Amino acid sequence: xxxxxTRLLDYYSISNNDYIKLTKxxxxxxxxxAKKFKDIEECAIFLKQKIQNNTKILIYGDYDCDxxxxxxxxxxxxxxxxxxxxxxxxxxxxxxxxxxxxxxxFFHNLGYKLIILVDNGISKIEEIDYLNSLGMECxxxxxxxxxxxxxxxxxxxxxxxxNFSNINxxxxxxxxxxxxxxxxxxxxxxxxxxxxxxxxxxMPLLDHNRTLVKHxxxxxxxxxxxxxxxxxxxxxxxxxxxxxxxxxxxINAIGRIVTDNSLFNGVKFFISHNDNxxxxxxxxxxxxxxxxxxxxxxxxxxxxxxxxxNCLIEIIDAKEGLTSLIANKYLQLYNVxxxxxxxxxxxxxxxxxxxxxxxxxxxxxxxxxxxxxxxxHELAGGLTLLxxxxxxxxxxxxxxxxxxxxxxEEIKAIKINLSEINFENYQLIKSLSPFGENFKAPIFEIDxxxxxxxxxxxxxxxxxxxxxxxxxxxxxxxxxxxxxxNYVSLYGKMNDNLFNNRHMTQFEVISFKKN
Numbered sequence: 392x393x394x395x396x397t398r399l400l401d402y403y404s405i406s407n408n409d410y411i412k413l414t415k416x417x418x419x420x421x422x423x424x425a426k427k428f429k430d431i432e433e434c435a436i437f438l439k440q441k442i443q444n445n446t447k448i449l450i451y452g453d454y455d456c457d458x459x460x461x462x463x464x465x466x467x468x469x470x471x472x473x474x475x476x477x478x479x480x481x482x483x484x485x486x487x488x489x490x491x492x493x494x495x496x497f498f499h500n501l502g503y504k505l506i507i508l509v510d511n512g513i514s515k516i517e518e519i520d521y522l523n524s525l526g527m528e529c530x531x532x533x534x535x536x537x538x539x540x541x542x543x544x545x546x547x548x549x550x551x552x553x554n555f556s557n558i559n560x561x562x563x564x565x566x567x568x569x570x571x572x573x574x575x576x577x578x579x580x581x582x583x584x585x586x587x588x589x590x591x592x593x594m595p596l597l598d599h600n601r602t603l604v605k606h607x608x609x610x611x612x613x614x615x616x617x618x619x620x621x622x623x624x625x626x627x628x629x630x631x632x633x634x635x636x637x638x639x640x641x642i643n644a645i646g647r648i649v650t651d652n653s654l655f656n657g658v659k660f661f662i663s664h665n666d667n668x669x670x671x672x673x674x675x676x677x678x679x680x681x682x683x684x685x686x687x688x689x690x691x692x693x694x695x696x697x698x699x700x701n702c703l704i705e706i707i708d709a710k711e712g713l714t715s716l717i718a719n720k721y722l723q724l725y726n727v728x729x730x731x732x733x734x735x736x737x738x739x740x741x742x743x744x745x746x747x748x749x750x751x752x753x754x755x756x757x758x759x760x761x762x763x764x765x766x767x768h769e770l771a772g773g774l775t776l777l778x779x780x781x782x783x784x785x786x787x788x789x790x791x792x793x794x795x796x797x798x799x800e801e802i803k804a805i806k807i808n809l810s811e812i813n814f815e816n817y818q819l820i821k822s823l824s825p826f827g828e829n830f831k832a833p834i835f836e837i838d839x840x841x842x843x844x845x846x847x848x849x850x851x852x853x854x855x856x857x858x859x860x861x862x863x864x865x866x867x868x869x870x871x872x873x874x875x876x877n878y879v880s881l882y883g884k885m886n887d888n889l890f891n892n893r894h895m896t897q898f899e900v901i902s903f904k905k906n
């Protein structure tokens with residue numbers, strides 16, 4: 392058997408030279424690539440001139456984590472230059488996604504002359520034309536899919552449109568890169584917020600995204616920013632999984648369920664310099680997240696979904712912001728493509744979720760005549776339609792689902808033996824982090840494991856089996872079927888649990904196969 396590192400590199404199809412590049416020492420010189428964005432330096436000069444001319448400027452963001460991060464980064468960038476702009480986060484149910492003519496009128500009447508759109512704008516052709524007709528100007532910082540025609544903004548800074556890279560990134564990252572050019576400096580707090588946005592928007596952790604997240608995690612853990620550590624319980628060090636599974640969902644919760652002006656607390660929290668205010672707003676966000684979990688649980692318990700023709704489509708009585716969470720729960724539970732909608736008058740709005748085999752973007756595009764609005768990626772999307780089109784949608788969804796069944800992918804894993812579950816090998820794994828989209832944490836396989844050796848937690852719900860003094864095998868909330876087999880192949884991840892200054896390397900089982 393090859394040595395552990397060689398098997399690890401083979402798993403990712405990378406060479407020793409690639410490994411050296413992936414694990415090289417970090418340097419702020421890495422961010423010189425910001426100048427690769429077409430027109431970014433000209434945009435910085437233009438914005439500085441507007442500030443010097445006392446132009447009234449508004450930042451218009453979005454109601455998800457990336458939108459909050461992008462808005463906060465842009466606000467703090469201008470503040471560092473001595474200018475306090477206005478900012479606005481749209482209400483999901485009242486405003487919808489992106490700027491509207493109604494909001495343009497509102498801000499025009501307030502005297503704003505320049506609107507900076509962050510995490511939206513690239514598809515708002517008519518709205519930007521209308522904005523221009525009022526004598527206002529606009530800059531767009533976005534990363535969403537562009538249409539055949541681009542809006543007539545003064546500047547568009549976009550990873551693909553601006554020829555920065557063929558690997559997309561988040562709006563927060565785009566705003567961070569702009570800040571480095573505008574301020575001619577790297578602000579580690581803005582870097583931290585940019586890294587959160589990359590992870591929250593599930594951007595591929597490759598190339599520049601990977602570099603930004605590595606830098607961001609370093610900045611977070613060196614500076615212990617209160618805003619970030621308030622959103623995670625009892626941690627002294629934060630990694631990418633903490634952001635993806637704990638911090639980002641809490642920020643997203645604000646836009647999902649808050650319907651009054653406390654929605655703007657999501658920005659206030661990250662731009663505040665007052666310790667007492669940060670504490671108060673952090674408690675608010677944590678409480679909103681608790682409420683979100685309760686609402687999802689209460690809503691889910693009342694539902695009685697019906698699976699037909701290899702798919703699930705349902706209209707539920709809930710907040711619009713919960714549809715994607717309910718759709719995800721259905722997808723994991725029933726393993727079929729899922730659409731969850733809510734009704735508002737004669738309009739239905741909601742989310743679609745799927746797995747490999749059913750392409751959400753393709754389905755929405757092929758049936759775009761059914762929708763007022765639609766958009767998404769391969770496995771997730773959003774849609775708005777007239778209620779009168781529901782039966783047509785249901786029929787199209789059923790037909791596409793039957794023709795495009797979900798694909799159960801074979802688990803790709805590295806075979807190891809029990810003695811290789813140790814802290815030294817965990818450190819080799821960790822050297823390849825951060826892990827995320829398009830660069831997942833490695834899966835390992837232990838063949839022919841004797842289930843008779845399992846040890847259990849006191850309540851019998853978890854398998855917790857010591858392997859030696861410094862390693863163990865754990866299987867939380869285990870599938871009881873595993874005990875009906877004498878020998879199984881175990882699939883899992885290697886983690887480190889630090890307790891009382893002692894490292895315990897764990898093999899955490901995620902699935903098994905009968906032998």
